[in-house]
Amino acid sequence: FDRKFQANVTRERSYSKQGQMLTEDENIIEVPLTVQYKISDLQAFVLNVEDPEASLQHATDSAVRHVVGSTAMDQVLTEGREAMAGEVKERLQRFLDNYGTGIIVTQVNLQSAAAPREVQEAFDDVIRAREDEQRAQNQAQQYSNQIIPEARGESQRQIEQANAYREEVIAEATGNASRFDQLLVEYQKAPEVTRQRLYIEAVEDVMTASTKIMIDVEGGNNMLYLPLDKIMEQNGSGLGGASSTQDLRALAEQLSPYMPSANNNSNSIDRSRVPTNTRGVR
Structure with a gap:
């Protein structure tokens, strides 16, 4: 044997990385992460790759940049980190398997991302503006949920009032027509008496007020x-x-x-x- 190599294949190792990356919506952010891994195949780890840990670093950098570059900034900063960590682990393991490094990734932890210090103030302004936008949208939606039922109720009330007025006018017109028909019959029987009675009733209505x-x-x-x-x-x-x-x-x-x-x-x-x-x- 020219060389002998020994390694603890049960020991869990870790690798940390932090760098500036471009998100899908073209924002620059600092993404710190930690990769935990073990040696699954010592022979492949020693013989297939000259420097397996350097290969791990390059593969990690490639996987993280690909995932962050296809994710919006809001997801990277908030609730999307857990899903991104799973996607980075899956992509990184596929790279390492293709290289034949004999390394198995056990865990990828994406820590809280932040904007670079040089643009932190402008970055905070953008965050506040988006929060204000979301708050305005929520208030508008709340007002919409309040005013629309009221408007529908008022519309229904006016429709019911219009229907009631229509029925009232129709009933009044029908009654007037019926009274006119009855009056016509009486007028045909006694025109002079009917005219005099109508005149007296009209004068009575005027004089009463x-x-x-x-x-x-x-x-x-x-x-x-x-x-x-x-x-x-x-x-x-x-x-x-x-x-x-x-x-x-x-x-x-x-x-x-x-x-x-x-x-x-x-x-x-x-x-x-x-x-x-x-x-x-x-």
């Missing part, structure tokens, strides 16, 4: 002013309060001088019945 009446005097430019509210107050009751027969009769007696005479076809007022203290309004 009026507190003062102006009466035109035929043959002159004066108008007679009837303050109904004052007359009702003098009778001891407000407007609309003359509920007794005596009050209604007293009010009719006070208004009778201003009404056209039943025997007068010209609808003029009998001025001889008007009290002398009544003042005309021009």
Whole structure:
């Protein structure tokens, strides 16, 4: 034998490395890692490769750069390190097997990556900006989740109100049409009576909401002013309060001088019945 080599194949060895690498999104970061390995085949370890540990270092560097270069910076810095460590171990073991180094990788630990010291401040600004962006997106999503159900509820409420209004209008129009048909039948039976009744009902509707009446005097430019509210107050009751027969009769007696005479076809007022203290309004 020219040379004798002995090694403890059960002892676990380690190799540490740290270097600057470029991520998939073109950011430079410092990636420290530790590789733990054992000698699985002493003969291959001694004879196949001149310097197996140097081959391990080169293979580690190649595997890490490949994995980091295909991963975004956020994944390298946060929760993606564990998955990256598994991928580096698998790729590194494949390289070592191809070289025939007789080395088996037991563990790859990727430690916390960071930006180079020269750009750490700018790197921190980018991180804060991304955090602000994510926070704004979360707030916008929260507002969207809040406002959309409210808008849908308001939309449904307006639709229901519109449907109710439509039904109300249709029912009212149907009722008016039915009343008109009934009125037409009565008008065909007695036109004059029906016209008079419609006129009286219209005047009643107008007078109910009026507190003062102006009466035109035929043959002159004066108008007679009837303050109904004052007359009702003098009778001891407000407007609309003359509920007794005596009050209604007293009010009719006070208004009778201003009404056209039943025997007068010209609808003029009998001025001889008007009290002398009544003042005309021009």
